[in-house]
Amino acid sequence: MIGVPVTAVFFGVMLLFLVLAVMTVYLFAARDSQERKMKKADSYLLRNSKRWYQVLRGIETASQELVPSDEAELAAVEEIFRAYLTNVSGDKIKERIQEFADVHLAPFYRKKLKSRNWSERMNALYRIEDFGMESLIGDVRRLERKKLTADERFQLHLIDLQFRPDGFMERNATRLGDLSEYEARQLFFLMPEHVFNETVAMFGKLAPVLQYGLIEVLGMRQDLMRLRFLEELLDSSDPEIRIRVLRAIDAFGIRTPDRILERAFDSPVWEERFLGARMLRRVPADEAARYASRMRDDPSWLVREEIRALSVRQRSPEGKMAVLR
Amino acid sequence: MENVMEWVMKFFGVVIFTYMTIVILAYSGMFLFAFLDLKRQRRLDRRELDDQFIDAFYSKPVTVLVPAYNEEAGVVGSIHSLLNLNYPQTELLVIDDGSTDRTAEVVIRQFDMVRAEKPTESRLDTRQVRAVYRSQVHPNLWLIKKENGGKGDALNVGINFARYPYFCTIDGDSILDGNSLLRVMKPIMTSDGKVVAAGGNVRIVNGMAVDHGVVSDIRLSGRPLVVMQVVEYLRAFLMGRIALSRLNMVLIISGAFSVFSKKYAFEAGGYNTETIGEDMEMIVKIQRLIKDKNMDARVEFVPDPVCWTEAPQSLAVLRRQRRRWHQGLLESLWRHRGMTLNPKYGSVGMLSIPYFWLVECLGPLIELGGYLYVIAAFFMGGIYYEYAVLLMLLFILYGTVFSIGSVLLESWSLNAFPKQRDVLRMMALSLTEVVWYKPLTLFWRVEGLVRSMFRIRSWGDMERVGATKGMSE
Numbered sequence: 001m002i003g004v005p006v007t008a009v010f011f012g013v014m015l016l017f018l019v020l021a022v023m024t025v026y027l028f029a030a031r032d033s034q035e036r037k038m039k040k041a042d043s044y045l046l047r048n049s050k051r052w053y054q055v056l057r058g059i060e061t062a063s064q065e066l067v068p069s070d071e072a073e074l075a076a077v078e079e080i081f082r083a084y085l086t087n088v089s090g091d092k093i094k095e096r097i098q099e100f101a102d103v104h105l106a107p108f109y110r111k112k113l114k115s116r117n118w119s120e121r122m123n124a125l126y127r128i129e130d131f132g133m134e135s136l137i138g139d140v141r142r143l144e145r146k147k148l149t150a151d152e153r154f155q156l157h158l159i160d161l162q163f164r165p166d167g168f169m170e171r172n173a174t175r176l177g178d179l180s181e182y183e184a185r186q187l188f189f190l191m192p193e194h195v196f197n198e199t200v201a202m203f204g205k206l207a208p209v210l211q212y213g214l215i216e217v218l219g220m221r222q223d224l225m226r227l228r229f230l231e232e233l234l235d236s237s238d239p240e241i242r243i244r245v246l247r248a249i250d251a252f253g254i255r256t257p258d259r260i261l262e263r264a265f266d267s268p269v270w271e272e273r274f275l276g277a278r279m280l281r282r283v284p285a286d287e288a289a290r291y292a293s294r295m296r297d298d299p300s301w302l303v304r305e306e307i308r309a310l311s312v313r314q315r316s317p318e319g320k321m322a323v324l325r
Numbered sequence: 326m327e328n329v330m331e332w333v334m335k336f337f338g339v340v341i342f343t344y345m346t347i348v349i350l351a352y353s354g355m356f357l358f359a360f361l362d363l364k365r366q367r368r369l370d371r372r373e374l375d376d377q378f379i380d381a382f383y384s385k386p387v388t389v390l391v392p393a394y395n396e397e398a399g400v401v402g403s404i405h406s407l408l409n410l411n412y413p414q415t416e417l418l419v420i421d422d423g424s425t426d427r428t429a430e431v432v433i434r435q436f437d438m439v440r441a442e443k444p445t446e447s448r449l450d451t452r453q454v455r456a457v458y459r460s461q462v463h464p465n466l467w468l469i470k471k472e473n474g475g476k477g478d479a480l481n482v483g484i485n486f487a488r489y490p491y492f493c494t495i496d497g498d499s500i501l502d503g504n505s506l507l508r509v510m511k512p513i514m515t516s517d518g519k520v521v522a523a524g525g526n527v528r529i530v531n532g533m534a535v536d537h538g539v540v541s542d543i544r545l546s547g548r549p550l551v552v553m554q555v556v557e558y559l560r561a562f563l564m565g566r567i568a569l570s571r572l573n574m575v576l577i578i579s580g581a582f583s584v585f586s587k588k589y590a591f592e593a594g595g596y597n598t599e600t601i602g603e604d605m606e607m608i609v610k611i612q613r614l615i616k617d618k619n620m621d622a623r624v625e626f627v628p629d630p631v632c633w634t635e636a637p638q639s640l641a642v643l644r645r646q647r648r649r650w651h652q653g654l655l656e657s658l659w660r661h662r663g664m665t666l667n668p669k670y671g672s673v674g675m676l677s678i679p680y681f682w683l684v685e686c687l688g689p690l691i692e693l694g695g696y697l698y699v700i701a702a703f704f705m706g707g708i709y710y711e712y713a714v715l716l717m718l719l720f721i722l723y724g725t726v727f728s729i730g731s732v733l734l735e736s737w738s739l740n741a742f743p744k745q746r747d748v749l750r751m752m753a754l755s756l757t758e759v760v761w762y763k764p765l766t767l768f769w770r771v772e773g774l775v776r777s778m779f780r781i782r783s784w785g786d787m788e789r790v791g792a793t794k795g796m797s798e
Contacts, residue, residue: 016726027733082372117365118369120368122370
């Protein structure tokens with residue numbers, strides 16, 4: 001019948017159980033070690049929280065005792081810095097954190113940047129950005145030459161923007177085309193004003209994904225000075241750009257100029273007509289009614305529905321108030 | 326006669342051994358995949374990611390749908406957990422699917438609700454909506470009362486009423502960790518919408534201390550039946566789904582916690598109201614839509630965000646649940662049988678669906694046959710005795726070893742159960758899995774298979790014990 005390797009399978013299963021037993025011992029030992037680390041970190045926090053408060057407020061200078069001696073104490077210092085950066089912050093505090101991190105924490109992160117473990121490298125990159133550690137720029141740039149994941153690459157862009165904002169777009173415009181739009185938006189939001197202005201100025205040279213992200217950010221920033229620039233983009237042959245522009249203008253929360261509404265309603269793209277219909281919320285009722293009657297038989301169900309919803313809204317007290325606003 | 330018997334034993338022996346070998350190899354591959362993936366992310370400081378996504382400028386607003394049918398015991402806890410979500414922009418729709426208990430009353434009273442109007446797209450046909458209420462305390466919380474039509478119908482009502490482009494489905498008896506929605510949305514946000522559905526990790530809440538919809542103390546249930554389900558969930562979520570997700574072959578993400586693009590849900594025709602397993606059906610429909618229309622889209626499973634759900638505590642309820650799940654699985658596979666081994670559907674059609682047919686759907690029949698084979702072989706003695714031992718060893722390898730491996734993998738990477746005693750208990754119970762829990766669930770799943778064939782359909786109510794209020798033990 002079938003050749004039955006019972007003994008072989010038996011020993012195979014026993015071997016696997018042995019491996020699992022070893023893994024269990026390893027896991028529990030690792031947990032114990034982790035717990036010891038956490039206790040050490042807690043003890044550091046208990047000992048030094050008040051002194052850190054004094055140091056970060058500039059009342060006293062950081063003594064050698066505050067310098068972390070190992071990973072556990074490093075974790076405690078990270079907690080303190082994160083808490084101050086998130087909850088208190090302020091330029092002076094940031095400066096002091098940066099100074100301390102550059103001198104005393106850099107060796108830890110330099111080592112982590114070389115780690116084979118992706119999450120260790122990512123954590124190091126996050127900290128370099130959070131604590132503004134300029135001393136590690138050289139190490140970060142060396143990392144650029146290696147094969148990196150998309151997450152690492154994005155983090156490198158954030159660090160580059162933070163430490164070398166001037167000429168950021170010229171240096172990176174081509175490479176930034178690989179970002180997702182979400183990442184591009186994040187980058188644009190973090191840009192200092194002059195870099196952002198430069199980016200807007202080179203709009204035509206940007207990859208589509210960056211163009212889309214930039215338009216969204218312009219809408220979110222609600223900077224009325226950019227209205228003319230956005231309006232010019234309505235001449236684009238890319239319907240996605242036109243749709244994004246209309247959405248950005250809608251996000252401004254102003255009464256949309258008639259010329260923009262006309263262009264939206266004349267568009268063969270239903271999304272543009274839909275956004276036009278949505279913009280009618282901020283148009284006085286009689287004018288809105290004129291557009292509404294024109295769009296009532298639109299071929300797109302969503303446009304018709306938006307027009308219908310508009311009529312209902314404008315009859316309600318809330319809607320009247322919104323129009324007045 | 327002896328020859329016939331020998332031939333029968335040989336035939337079934339070959340079938341069962343071949344099946345077990347395929348399954349063990351597939352599971353080993355998926356285990357390895359999960360191990361490598363979790364190893365990579367193990368030390369990542371996820372708070373950094375959470376901080377990035379929490380900014381409303383970057384995130385996408387989400388409508389959370391909570392279908393509730395006779396969820397009086399757990400619905401308030403669920404809503405509290407959802408109101409505590411760490412997410413910049415959500416609206417919360419509780420859809421009371423014609424409950425016969427006091428689900429709606431409890432929600433209206435607890436959250437100070439009044440009648441209200443809400444715009445609806447009405448693109449999906451549903452049973453009639455009776456009334457819409459809005460909370461005066463939490464203006465983003467709504468209750469929609471409708472005629473009973475099943476979970477799929479309730480979700481369709483929710484999709485029609487949803488204001489935002491993404492919706493998240495949560496069972497009425499489930500609670501979410503604070504950052505769960507943020508984390509499950511991450512692949513959707515970072516992929517610029519190419520991820521059109523994502524599901525999180527579902528864990529069992531029975532035995533945990535729960536305070537106002539938040540799991541405040543992680544403790545393993547004292548009941549062996551619940552502990553076995555905890556292990557089973559760990560195995561299924563960590564091993565199977567991580568690997569399938571990386572290969573874009575996901576066919577199931579739990580309806581207890583999943584996020585969908587509303588656009589794709591509409592295009593797929595919403596939830597099927599006829600099928601028992603509406604969550605799997607929805608994913609299969611979306612996968613089908615993606616391939617049919619050649620769209621650049623995918624479905625992902627995210628292991629980190631956690632949803633806590635209540636598990637059956639009695640054999641009778643567990644039996645009904647497993648029967649129902651299996652019926653749902655078979656119905657979906659049958660409905661989309663055209664995708665099986667169809668190259669048009671890529672890896673989903675060529676690998677994922679055949680895997681679900683062979684291992685998840687027909688597997689219980691073969692495995693139960695294996696148990697019967699072991700018993701028969703023991704009685705027949707001689708060479709068959711060896712077969713019986715071999716098969717038992719394979720069952721141990723397939724059941725116990727992978728279960729213990731999953732418990733260890735989870736403890737090492739995500740550490741959901743920090744107490745060593747709990748980990749040891751899960752491992753100890755896994756050792757007993759092949760002699761009681763496995764045969765029982767196999768039998769129930771085969772029952773589901775048979776019921777499907779004879780078109781016997783009953784949903785079977787899940788009796789709630791209020792585990793989401795910390796009342797299960």
